[in-house]
Amino acid sequence: MASDASAEERILGGLDPEQRVVATTLQGPVCVRAGAGTGKTRAITHRIAWGIASGVYTPQKTLALTFTARAANEMRQRLRQLGAPGVQARTFHSAALRQLQYFWPQAVGGPPPGLVNHKARLLTEAAQSMRLTTDRATVRDVAGEIEWAKVSMLTPDTYAAAAEKRSMPMGYDVRTMQRLYQSYEDLKADRHLIDFEDVLLITVGILEEDERIAAAVHAQYRQFVVDEYQDVSPLQQRLLDAWLGQRDDVCVVGDASQTIYSFTGATSRHLLEFPSRHPNARVVELIRDYRSTPQVVNTANQLLAARRPAAGSTPGTWATPLQLISQRPAGPEPSWNEYPDDEAEAAGVATRIQDLIDDGVPAREIAVLFRTNGQSQAFEAALADANIGFQLRGTERFFNRPEIRQALVQIRSAAKTLGDEPVRVPQQVRDMLSSLGYSARAPRSDSATRARWESLSALVSLADSMAHRAAEEDEEFTLQEFSDELERRAKAQEAPVMDGVTLASMHSAKGLEWDAVFLAGLSEGLMPISFADTADGVDEERRLLYVGITRAREHLVLSWSLSRTPGGRPTRSRSRFLDAILPAAASNVAQRHVRTRR
Numbered sequence: 001m002a003s004d005a006s007a008e009e010r011i012l013g014g015l016d017p018e019q020r021v022v023a024t025t026l027q028g029p030v031c032v033r034a035g036a037g038t039g040k041t042r043a044i045t046h047r048i049a050w051g052i053a054s055g056v057y058t059p060q061k062t063l064a065l066t067f068t069a070r071a072a073n074e075m076r077q078r079l080r081q082l083g084a085p086g087v088q089a090r091t092f093h094s095a096a097l098r099q100l101q102y103f104w105p106q107a108v109g110g111p112p113p114g115l116v117n118h119k120a121r122l123l124t125e126a127a128q129s130m131r132l133t134t135d136r137a138t139v140r141d142v143a144g145e146i147e148w149a150k151v152s153m154l155t156p157d158t159y160a161a162a163a164e165k166r167s168m169p170m171g172y173d174v175r176t177m178q179r180l181y182q183s184y185e186d187l188k189a190d191r192h193l194i195d196f197e198d199v200l201l202i203t204v205g206i207l208e209e210d211e212r213i214a215a216a217v218h219a220q221y222r223q224f225v226v227d228e229y230q231d232v233s234p235l236q237q238r239l240l241d242a243w244l245g246q247r248d249d250v251c252v253v254g255d256a257s258q259t260i261y262s263f264t265g266a267t268s269r270h271l272l273e274f275p276s277r278h279p280n281a282r283v284v285e286l287i288r289d290y291r292s293t294p295q296v297v298n299t300a301n302q303l304l305a306a307r308r309p310a311a312g313s314t315p316g317t318w319a320t321p322l323q324l325i326s327q328r329p330a331g332p333e334p335s336w337n338e339y340p341d342d343e344a345e346a347a348g349v350a351t352r353i354q355d356l357i358d359d360g361v362p363a364r365e366i367a368v369l370f371r372t373n374g375q376s377q378a379f380e381a382a383l384a385d386a387n388i389g390f391q392l393r394g395t396e397r398f399f400n401r402p403e404i405r406q407a408l409v410q411i412r413s414a415a416k417t418l419g420d421e422p423v424r425v426p427q428q429v430r431d432m433l434s435s436l437g438y439s440a441r442a443p444r445s446d447s448a449t450r451a452r453w454e455s456l457s458a459l460v461s462l463a464d465s466m467a468h469r470a471a472e473e474d475e476e477f478t479l480q481e482f483s484d485e486l487e488r489r490a491k492a493q494e495a496p497v498m499d500g501v502t503l504a505s506m507h508s509a510k511g512l513e514w515d516a517v518f519l520a521g522l523s524e525g526l527m528p529i530s531f532a533d534t535a536d537g538v539d540e541e542r543r544l545l546y547v548g549i550t551r552a553r554e555h556l557v558l559s560w561s562l563s564r565t566p567g568g569r570p571t572r573s574r575s576r577f578l579d580a581i582l583p584a585a586a587s588n589v590a591q592r593h594v595r596t597r598r
């Protein structure tokens with residue numbers, strides 16, 4: 001595509017001067033360090049589109065790396081809208097997996113290994129072989145520890161020395177943990193399996209050792225862009241270095257105040273040290289927040305301003321917080337509620353959500369975010385009770401859901417039978433899906449049935465919108481086309497838009513935004529989470545809350561409950577982080593309330 005005035009206006013017109021610098025500095029290292037909602041993701045998306053429109057980039061040779069499949073999906077869609085289709089937007093993992101599958105015959109030979117989806121089974125076996133008794137929580141912690149070791153590029157041999165100061169799962173000694181790690185690795189090798197981290201480790205190994213393969217990959221990708229760079233692990237950084245080779249055409253963007261994956265080995269060090277690693281880097285700071293109202297931005301600023309590097313915290317991890325400046329008109333003040341128990345909190349949140357929907361806020365523009373996935377259930381039940389649609393934790397696994405797999409099989413076989421015969425596809429789809437639990441009206445029933453209905457209903461809406469578009473263009477729309485589109489989307493993990501309130505963990509919400517955000521369960525023990533017992537750990541929890549707050553465009557509602565179960569003892573107290581952000585008078589009221597209940 002030739003660069004012309006209209007492309008320039010379309011792609012660069014909507015950027016402020018600093019974002020424009022990012023989007024037009026097409027070569028050499030670029031580093032954007034900026035706060036939430038300042039347009040980092042927007043700037044890099046437009047940068048790629050501009051690189052392609054001006055003929056500097058080749059779409060197939062550009063690789064955009066993002067943190068989740070969902071973010072990758074969103075970036076592809078935005079690029080398509082900007083007239084830049086064909087760019088690879090992937091997670092580190094999926095990009096590595098693809099290369100590994102492609103180069104396996106040449107680099108290793110023989111049948112490709114199977115993938116371990118969950119470590120739990122193998123770990124339980126490893127523990128049994130060592131005569132250790134384990135429960136689910138321990139196995140999960142051991143898996144976490146092994147993942148940390150692997151992304152930190154520690155082998156069982158080098159692990160023990162590096163892990164001496166770490167607290168071990170179940171209070172194991174380091175030697176035991178080391179033997180568990182070794183035994184797990186042996187089991188995997190015996191069965192010709194590799195796990196999530198191996199995909200990256202092996203790819204790095206191949207690229208570093210095999211010059212021919214490295215050369216092929218270097219010829220394939222010329223431009224790299226990395227979003228959410230503050231959460232890159234040493235292993236991902238090594239992979240990025242291997243992809244780059246001797247070149248430095250890489251643009252990274254991130255916000256050190258949003259580092260929330262340190263527990264998995266991620267570190268903002270790479271972001272903070274990027275300019276010293278690349279002395280010729282163009283460094284850009286963005287401080288205008290386009291996402292949120294001044295009320296939301298002030299709340300976020302206050303939370304960060306109250307940070308104090310505590311004794312025992314790791315030097316260098318306390319990036320000076322950026323003070324954001326909202327570009328939006330004023331909105332409502334953040335509000336908060338204290339509830340006697342979790343059930344009351346979920347019901348209260350559902351009521352407030354209904355009010356917002358009645359006021360015209362679309363359900364898909366509302367999210368309830370919590371610290372642990374276990375908190376989701378109460379909200380699923382309360383929303384189902386209130387007959388409000390919802391979707392769980394993003395949509396990346398949409399095509400893995402059993403009802404969607406069944407639906408795809410049915411649609412595919414019906415499409416084959418019908419050939420290109422013109423039928424009323426939306427009606428056809430409705431009829432077919434009704435055997436799987438679809439009905440014209442949402443069922444008023446338990447949350448699992450409701451969730452199933454929501455996902456089938458998303459397929460129906462997709463059929464409707466494709467039929468609508470075809471009609472506008474005066475084109476036929478066949479079941480075969482619908483089936484092909486679903487296949488394409490399933491392959492790209494491109495879930496259709498679901499109309500429902502999002503229920504998600506704060507971790508999985510990063511990079512996303514909604515008109516209204518409910519942050520629930522803000523009590524000590526949940527936020528900060530009980531196992532965050534070091535200064536660094538508590539600070540990471542604060543950053544996580546910061547990520548949560550900065551997801552809101554306009555409405556921000558904070559809540560917590562004093563007891564887990566109705567009628568239970570009110571043993572909880574509200575999160576210490578709220579001291580910095582709730583007006584003093586109100587916090588006194590809440591505190592007094594807590595005291596009188598005790």
Ligand code: ATP
Binds near residue numbers: 015016019041510
């Ligand atoms: P996060 O740190 O949460 O990932 P971000 O820095 O990546 O945030 P974006 O998601 O790119 O921010 O942008 C936040 C919102 O502000 C988006 O809705 C985006 O479209 C909008 N936005 C960004 N820059 C501009 C601009 N120059 N003009 C208008 N809207 C903008």
Ligand code: MG
Binds near residue numbers: 040041042227511
């Ligand atoms: Mg972003």
